[in-house]
Amino acid sequence: MTTTGLKVLGSYIDGKWIVTNTENVISIKNPANGSVIALVNRGGAQEVDLAVVAAQRAFHSAEWQNMKPYDRGKLLYHIASIIRENKEELSQIETMNVGKPLKQARADVEIAARYFEYYGGVADKVYGESIPIEPGIVDFTVREPLGVVGHIIPWNYPIQITARSIAVSLATGNAAILKPAEDTPLSALKLVELIEQVGIPNGIVNIVTGYGYEAGAALASHPDLNHITFTGSVETGKKVMESASKNIVPVTLELGGKSPNIVFNDCNQTDALQHILQSIVQNAGQTCSAGSRLVIEKNIKDEFVEKLANAMQKLTIGPGLEDKDLGPILSEVQFKRINHYIELAKQEGFKFVAGGNRVMVNDCEEAYYMKPTIIDDVPASHPLAQEEIFGPVLTVTTFETEEEAVSIANGTPFGLVAGIWTENVKRAHRIANQLQCGQVFINHYGAGGGIAMPFGGYKKSGFGREKGLETLRHYTQVKNIALKY
Ligand code: NAD
Numbered sequence: 001m002t003t004t005g006l007k008v009l010g011s012y013i014d015g016k017w018i019v020t021n022t023e024n025v026i027s028i029k030n031p032a033n034g035s036v037i038a039l040v041n042r043g044g045a046q047e048v049d050l051a052v053v054a055a056q057r058a059f060h061s062a063e064w065q066n067m068k069p070y071d072r073g074k075l076l077y078h079i080a081s082i083i084r085e086n087k088e089e090l091s092q093i094e095t096m097n098v099g100k101p102l103k104q105a106r107a108d109v110e111i112a113a114r115y116f117e118y119y120g121g122v123a124d125k126v127y128g129e130s131i132p133i134e135p136g137i138v139d140f141t142v143r144e145p146l147g148v149v150g151h152i153i154p155w156n157y158p159i160q161i162t163a164r165s166i167a168v169s170l171a172t173g174n175a176a177i178l179k180p181a182e183d184t185p186l187s188a189l190k191l192v193e194l195i196e197q198v199g200i201p202n203g204i205v206n207i208v209t210g211y212g213y214e215a216g217a218a219l220a221s222h223p224d225l226n227h228i229t230f231t232g233s234v235e236t237g238k239k240v241m242e243s244a245s246k247n248i249v250p251v252t253l254e255l256g257g258k259s260p261n262i263v264f265n266d267c268n269q270t271d272a273l274q275h276i277l278q279s280i281v282q283n284a285g286q287t288c289s290a291g292s293r294l295v296i297e298k299n300i301k302d303e304f305v306e307k308l309a310n311a312m313q314k315l316t317i318g319p320g321l322e323d324k325d326l327g328p329i330l331s332e333v334q335f336k337r338i339n340h341y342i343e344l345a346k347q348e349g350f351k352f353v354a355g356g357n358r359v360m361v362n363d364c365e366e367a368y369y370m371k372p373t374i375i376d377d378v379p380a381s382h383p384l385a386q387e388e389i390f391g392p393v394l395t396v397t398t399f400e401t402e403e404e405a406v407s408i409a410n411g412t413p414f415g416l417v418a419g420i421w422t423e424n425v426k427r428a429h430r431i432a433n434q435l436q437c438g439q440v441f442i443n444h445y446g447a448g449g450g451i452a453m454p455f456g457g458y459k460k461s462g463f464g465r466e467k468g469l470e471t472l473r474h475y476t477q478v479k480n481i482a483l484k485y
Helices: 045-060 069-085 087-098 102-122 158-171 186-198 212-220 234-246 269-285 298-313 332-347 402-410 425-434
Strands: 011-013 016-018 025-029 036-041 137-145 148-152 175-179 205-207 227-231 251-254 260-263 293-297 351-354 373-376 393-399 417-421 439-442 476-484
Touching (some): 011 045, 036 087, 045 175, 045 212, 069 087, 069 102, 069 158, 069 186, 087 102, 087 158, 087 186, 102 158, 148 212, 158 175, 158 186, 175 212, 186 205, 212 227, 227 234, 234 251, 260 402, 269 298, 269 417, 293 402, 298 351, 298 373, 393 402, 417 425, 425 439
Parallel strands (some): 148 175, 148 227, 293 393, 373 393, 417 439
Antiparallel strands (some): 011 016, 011 205, 137 476, 351 373
């Protein structure tokens, strides 16, 4: 592993770049070929402490408290424009660190800019209410910031999730501490380098790099945090919630999914096919809201699945910088997780209609590329159709009645997103009403939805909402003021 000549990138705390120990750092790999592309500070409890002290001081400072919401909004607009000016560099960083094709990274960077614009516009519109009590009393509520809000984020959409976390925190007047995933901190670090240029007071935005069990655990258990948002797996989410509960720190959990696309025989199959394909291959299936279950009416299944498999065979696979359709899987760990399910399906004799194997790419022998895969006729209760595989693997399950379709769609521990494909509007609404998930798409599917659509889970996909105006509730607290005259 060559690391000579690589500078160690620091955590960003209180406006300073901090490297605690240059001998003990985290190597960051390019998933496209396995090479080490950066070294990053291995932050832990000490850095988290520094960040919390700095953020509390900055939050309570006169400079931050007296800043008009409109001026906070202008700072966010400024960040959006700087992101756009640096779009290509940020996209390349994201592709080299996460592996995703450049076109997807560019789309992610544009979304990051839009988060800052959207919440920049919101900053001076976080209203309270006036409540009629009785003559002689003026009663009203104000929405106040919480204080210091922590964010622990995953590796699959780092620039998007960093932007959504910081933009809403600042729009609502909080100070933020973000811990990126240990594998993919580079775009978050670049983003704060850009944010430094707009003149936000030191300590309002902090990034502590490090491992989950060190920096992440220290942040989740810090007693002086005022809120924590965790985006990641169910198992880690439980730990974060448990740690935060000891300090009565409120939590938002954005967890995994096993999202179905429910396809009826009266749908526009061309549209359905395109969206369903995209929903499982985007970011090589490493997407919380991937459409990873095809739940399809029995009498069109064979025809539809054959067309889907044909379309999948045509997709190109290779390094993200070459901008193929699918980039690599993030790491060996993630590849093994996916492969565990592929092997399970093979052992149990399931039919692979497409894929089911690793792909070797020239000069990338240290990397993990996977053929997009369709596994046919998977019973709804089988682990393949119940557990998050987090790769380009689609399971197919059939139904014969509407009731059965709903029951299969709802029949996993998750409830993040669902797609419904039918030309029958009444049926589409009937089903949408019965689905236990945070987002429903009828005759389209946007993994994760747009920035203005509230996003979050039912059941084990978590609770609380990110995105849109809905999330403002989670980053503010309500004070009621009653004045008697
Ligand atoms: P993960 O749970 O392994 O890690 C997520 C983050 O938690 C990382 O920053 C990690 O360092 C940190 N962490 C690990 N152990 C910790 C601990 N003990 N205490 C505190 N923090 C700790 O998840 P991942 O593999 O990075 O991401 C994949 C998962 O994230 C999938 O389940 C996916 O569905 C989910 N996800 C959800 C959303 C959403 O918005 N709902 C978005 C993206 C990803």
